[in-house]
Amino acid sequence: MLFYSTKTKGLKASLEEAVFRSLPPDNGLYMPEHIPQISSDFLNTIESRSFKDIAIEVAYTLLAEDISRKDIEKIIESSYDFEAPVVQITPDDYVLELFHGPSMAFKDFGARFMAALMSYFLVRSQREIQILVATSGDTGGAVAQGFYKVPGISVTILYPSGKVSDIQEKQLTTLGHNVTAIEVDGTFDDCQKLVKEAFLDNELTSKFNLASANSINIARLIPQSFYFFSAYAQLKKLNKPLVFSVPSGNFGNLSAGLLAYRMGLPVQQFLASTNLNNSVPRYLDKGVFEPLPSIETISNAMDVGNPSNFIRMTRFFNDDWNLVREKISGYYFDDEQTQKTMREVFGNTNYVLCPHTAIAFKGLQEYRLETCGNFVGIFLSTAHPAKFIDLVEETLGKSIDIPERLKSLLSIEKVSIKMKPSFNDFKMLLMNDL
């Protein structure tokens, strides 16, 4: 499979190049040159397959020219010791729980696969790489866990001191081994700037094979399509059209759903559910994409004013607004509506939603009201509510359980390197092997 740049159709890359470069040299995004169809025999029997079987079949359909079936099996086997179950919430609505991975957010699906795929290529070429990543919270945890102890890869994570939650900080700072956390006395933007400068520095790039693990990497997009197929497998017996509501920030998750749809997954409608960072719902409504500066909300992993995957999302429809809005409906909600939804769902069903997941459920409710359709609704749960425990407990007015995996983290001592937001300091650290 070749990947082309969304900015220059003729600028193409192999899978290996796309994965290690992350971005094409013209700063577009990599997209698959053509989209192979999942076999209809497979779709006809998908309800009897495990999550791993589904992941292997989808990955092989996309990457058969690049990696042998045996190696894809190994990559999937080493990536997923967790699944994506659906849980019924109302007679027709199901939550797709994507928080059973090591960092308890859906980003584990992408980070694990990307780590295994990079490791596969590195072992063959006997190279070593240094991953640099800036995080505002969830990405860092998933990347740290995903690359933990992966041979040939060291990971350096920069995070803004005092600006991530306790649990998120512990997820970055308690692993050790090949994972180093740098605590920057500054903002997320400072962290991101330091990483960008490092990639432009000749001395650093000649000493290290630097790579990035950011969310637009094609190796994170592909595996996120697996669980759309898995949700279909689990609900196929209901024999009704499916509607997916995706709580969105950078729109990687929704783009992965579109990839699954283009491969032949039967989906009636996708819902782009956002907080007040609503550039995409406004685009769906008006046909104009006007990114704005990010607004802070309680669903902070979705506080993205200018979503980088927007171009991927529209490219699946040849950038034709009329086609995009036929398949995707947009909804957005403020914090008050989000908290009201969390309380309502808890009151009616005892199910605890994280704020991001609540937005997805609310989008589904709105779509139901508008269409009165007879369909099965699936809303994606992108994080375990305990990751946002203070907000969730305050909203529901009661304490909630913390899973063992998170609880045990809190008692481990954090290890971080403190640093001013100075590129010189950062470079010295890297040059002296931290």
Ligand SMILES: *Cc1c(COP(=O)(O)O)cnc(C)c1O
């Ligand atoms: C990253 C994240 C999102 C947004 O996903 P995108 O793919 O960027 O749209 C939503 N919820 C949670 C909890 C996240 O961590």
